[in-house]
Amino acid sequence: MRQGTKNWQALGRLPRGRMNKTEASYAVHLERRKAAGEVAWWVFEGVKLRLADATFYDTDFTVMLSTGELEVHEVKGHWTDDARVKIKVAAAQYPFRFIALKKSRDASGWKVEEF
Template structure:
């Protein structure tokens, strides 16, 4: 009878999977995402997600805000980040704010390096 063979497991170093937090974002969205990530790491907000939620506004009409931001109290704000506004985007965020009053909706527009905020 042959002796039992021992399997030698090769040790591989643990490697964390790399996640691109900015995948699919334009430059304006990426700038805001960098700020949100810094706020999260400095414990100013609990969390943020990019295009994580799609809201149904009506039959065949949906709206996906750029960012979902959760503050330290668990309250959710949807942020729309724009370099410039198109009429349909402004209408959708207004309809969303009216239909879902339990959430805050804000638009951020970058002007001369500063964010201009509009609350809906």
């Protein structure tokens, strides 16, 4: 690693608030849904949910549907055990619909998993 680079680069992570390619692709998808009137509002990494002492779940996308319902959308290329546990705990504690999305190679665009 070059001097001055951050540890997150070694882990393949981007700094907080910056989308990776999959997240950016999903943001485009959300904008299309917004233009179609299905989504009223969304934010990237705008909500942090407390799960326990010193344990938090940072949402990828918090989405308000046109019906007023709030959903949490987690965009993944690969699941770690820690991430899967956190979303399950968050889904049990908070009254939002939690959805995980993975880029699909077929025409649907996204593989959906609900928690």
